[in-house]
Amino acid sequence: MIENALNMPILSFLIFFPLLGVIVLFFMPGKFKESLRSTALGFSLVNFVVSLILLLYFDSSTHKMQFIERATWIPGLGVEYFLGMDGISLLLVLLTTLTSVIAILSSWSAVEERVKEYMIHLLILEAGMIGVFVALDMIAFFLFWEIGLIPMYFLIGVWGGPRKLYANIKFFLYTLFGSVFMLVGILALYYAHGNMTGEYTFNLLKLYEVTYPYNLQWWVFIAFFLGFAIKVPVFPFHTWLPDAHVEAPTAGSVILAAVLLKMGTYGFLRFNLPLLADASRAFTPLILVLAVIGIIYGSLLALAQKDVKKLVAYSSVSHLGAVMAGMFAMNQQGLDGGVIQMINHGISTGGLFLLIGMIYERRHTRMIADFGGLAKVMPVYSVLVMIIVFSSIGLPGTNGFVGEILILMGLFSANPTASILAATGVILGAAYMLWMYQRVVFGKVTNPENQGLKDVNAREIITLAPIIILIIWIGVYPKHFLSLSSASTAHIVEMMNKNKAKTPEAGNVSLKPVHAVDHAEAHAMPADAHGHAPSQGEGK
Secondary structure, X not given: OOOOOOOOOHHHHXXXXXXXXXXXXXXXXXXXXXXXXXXXXXXXXXXHHHHHHHHHHOOOOOOOOEEEEEEEEEHHHOEEEEEEEOHHHHHHHHHHHHHHHHHHHHOOOOOOOOHHHHHHHHHHHHHHHHHHHHEOEHHHHXXXXXXXXXXXXXXXXXXXXXXXXXXXXXXXXXXXXXXXXXXXXXXXXXXXXXXXXXOOOOEHHHHOOEOOOHHHHHHHHHHHHHHHHHHOOOOOOOOHHHHHHHHOOHHHHHHHHHHHHHHHHHHHHHHHHHHOHHHHHHHHHHHHHHHHHHHHHHHHHHHOOOEHHHHHHHHHHHHHHHHHHHHOOOOHHHHHHHHHHHHHHHHHHHHHHHHHHHHHHHHOOOEHHHOOOHHHHOHHHHHHHHXXXXXXXXXXXXXXXXXXXXXHHHHHHHOHHHHHHHHHHHHHHHHHHHHHHHHHXXXXXXXXXXXXXXXXXXXXXXXXHHHHHHHHHHHHOOHHHHHHHHHHHHHHHHHHHHOOOOOOOOOOOOOOOOEOOOXXXXXXXXXXXXXXXXXXXXXX
């Protein structure tokens, strides 16, 4: 770990400042809609600006956790309020704070009913998502994970489309089902660590110190897999996603695509790969098969869609299949590609949902057949769609190309067959996106209702401007972003190679002490304030 360079609890600020906004909104009269929107935007905008301060003080040369905040929470159970971040967390926190600002701006004219409650739920959701990416205590991680589920449930259930109840119940049950198994996996590691070291803790960095027996890794991997794979979602757990996207309001779809799905891939990076290295290797062939199926199957389903929002939803299944393939290539290029593609997907797919929401406000339809010839009546809008479509298909010079090429390179060195099959997703992605763009934007204006459509206004351009800037910035000079996370991804690869079980026999069911450090050396170290030996692995 690295001491907090700011000497202030900035991570706690990022979590609790939106909750302060919730309290302020709660006491504001519901009839003042403009004031409610402005207040929510103000709190979210301040949070984004504060998150940028992290960049000034972040040391990208190390993988160690930074901006550490730590306090005893439930000492009898070994639960702590323990926050910190590395480069992977930093990128995702910045994506979260920016997306929250964009989501509020996108709802300015789209939501007219219960504006107060709508903005409250968006701010609670922001707090929960940030907490997931900075929590280093596994119980805190789990609580933040569950907090993010509640506001999204209400966003879909109250402000969603005509089939919102069906989509909402499906989303909630799928996610809750996975969360139960994830909690079981957390408890299994808690008791295993206690049996092996004498110290019962949910401290993630201390859990990293121990190499767990293979039979335990195997079962815990399955538990975590169910929790994270449903969230990603990995094929065949993806069926809740298109329904949730289609029925969610625009801001809900943007946040779901940009951030909430990344909680699943982040979980694999933070837990499965470094903690359960042997099990991760054992399950890699299965994960790659599911990832490749997701890439191809999601693309084919996207080709068949008549609803443009459902098309983009299925494209997420394909893109996140590529992220999973990159991560389970288990090498530096694959992991770097997976991390940057998580950010890229949030930018491009979030942008597409914004554009769909803008046209839906004007026409109240998402059917591709209802459009055509928009380039004549909405030229600026059409150009913006073109840029974000190019990003989504990975055109060179855009952010999507950087992630795709790194994933394919890393995957090819690990499994050439999987890489070749995954590359078909690039071709299919270009097919369904460009075909959609042709039908919506080009041709004659055949529908009279499209004749008088107004082009994007200043607020909508401001909403999309950060997305366009990031698409070009990452595409032209990705080093600024890759350098933030490369030390962390390199350390994950190092941990996976180092943490090989010393007793990997599948039949060994006893939890013998298999320590990553010498016992005599550990006992010789002075105890900390909690009565435990200080962790050697926390700075590794």
